Amino acid sequence: MSTRTPKLAAAAGSVVVALALTACxxxxxxxxxxAQAGGGCKPAHNNVKTIEQGTLTVAAYVYPPxxxxxxxxxxxxEGEILTKVAEMECLKIKVVQGASSAMIPNVQSKRADTTLGxxxxxxxxxxxxxxxxxVVADRLSLVSASGVSSIQDLKGKKVGSxxxxxxxxxMKKLLGDDYKLYDSAEAEYADLKAGRIxxxxxxxxxxxxxxxKHPIDGAKIKIPGPDPAVKSTLKPGQxxxxxxxxxxxxxxxxxxxxxxxxxxxxxxxxxDKYGYVPEASEPGEPNLL
Numbered sequence: 001m002s003t004r005t006p007k008l009a010a011a012a013g014s015v016v017v018a019l020a021l022t023a024c025x026x027x028x029x030x031x032x033x034x035a036q037a038g039g040g041c042k043p044a045h046n047n048v049k050t051i052e053q054g055t056l057t058v059a060a061y062v063y064p065p066x067x068x069x070x071x072x073x074x075x076x077x078e079g080e081i082l083t084k085v086a087e088m089e090c091l092k093i094k095v096v097q098g099a100s101s102a103m104i105p106n107v108q109s110k111r112a113d114t115t116l117g118x119x120x121x122x123x124x125x126x127x128x129x130x131x132x133x134x135v136v137a138d139r140l141s142l143v144s145a146s147g148v149s150s151i152q153d154l155k156g157k158k159v160g161s162x163x164x165x166x167x168x169x170x171m172k173k174l175l176g177d178d179y180k181l182y183d184s185a186e187a188e189y190a191d192l193k194a195g196r197i198x199x200x201x202x203x204x205x206x207x208x209x210x211x212x213k214h215p216i217d218g219a220k221i222k223i224p225g226p227d228p229a230v231k232s233t234l235k236p237g238q239x240x241x242x243x244x245x246x247x248x249x250x251x252x253x254x255x256x257x258x259x260x261x262x263x264x265x266x267x268x269x270x271x272d273k274y275g276y277v278p279e280a281s282e283p284g285e286p287n288l289l
Contacts, residue, residue: 041090044260045253048089050113056091058082059103059112062184063162065209065274066136066239067117069095077205077274078116081135081267082241085257099183100164104129107242113250118203120166120237123288130248132240133255134283136271138203140167140232143192143211145218148199151227160188160197166237166289170230171201189214203237205276212275231289238283 051057060079062068067076074083074093086093096112104119106112108128118138121131142148148157151174160180161168171179180197182188189210192200202210207221226234241258243251261267268281 043090044088044257045249048250048253049247050091050250051110052094054091055094056082056086056089056114057094057096057112059106059115060095060097061100061103061117063100063117063206064185064213065205065276069097074116076116077270077276078118078135078239078241080270080273081258081261082114082116084261084266085241085254088257088260089253100162103164104242107244110244113247114241114243114254116241118206118237118239119242120232121240121286121288122166125242126288128245129242130245130251131242131286132251133258134238134240134286135258135267136205136239136276137280137283138205138237138239139223140230140237141202141204141207142222142224143200143202143207143216143219144198144222145216145220146198147220147222149222150224151230151233154199157198158196159199159201160191161201162188165201167201167230167232170232174229185210186214189216192216192219205274205280208275235287235289236283237289238287 058074060067060069060074064076066078068079069075074080074095083093096106098106100117103115103117104125107115118136119125121134125131148154154175158178158180159171159175160182161171162185163181163183168181185202185206188200191197193214193216200207204221204223211219211221224233228234241254243254258267262281271281
């Protein structure tokens, strides 16, 4: 989600799904990701440690086009990128599904090695997890039939977004009870279509995906100009794959694997497949929101 602030309580009752990668399944004996017996898989980095030997445990929630789980596999743009990152380290993937608000806490408390779903690089997040290098560039967008295009024009309107987004605190201060939070983008856009809210606030890529999947007559996507009332409008959001603060080796390996995928053109190819704008594949130098 392009963007969510970490909560300190993890959601209970998470669903765990094991995803076997065809390139190199099975556990290893030494560092948890060395070449498996008879598998011929050589990890890109040595001494990478994960919670479970031979496995990358991923906290996940449904947030297309960034993240989804279908037919026992991670999908969505970041799902495919992270799958390739794991393959490069000869790791299978185990998914821990839950609410968006549980994702960062799961990494912080080591219930998961990492998470996905458009988690922006933020100063608050950097206090509790080790932030990854930028993966995808994304911007806050406003979706409405009336073409609302500025933050100040939201005043007096019913506005919705999804739990965990970076901008929620600022929006709540600005809009008060007119700002409603949803558990999922699907629920948010259902209310937008029904007229129960007038504006939906999402990352630009997720907004385009939702309108493609659930068309709304006259709906337009607008990216507002910078407004200090909502700090996430001041710089582009940069998604990343966080790890726990004491797992620098894993974080560094994942960052380098993402860089390899970007250099080869594979990362852009994945983003193109999911309809991202061209600029999304080049997030630039790391920033903090």
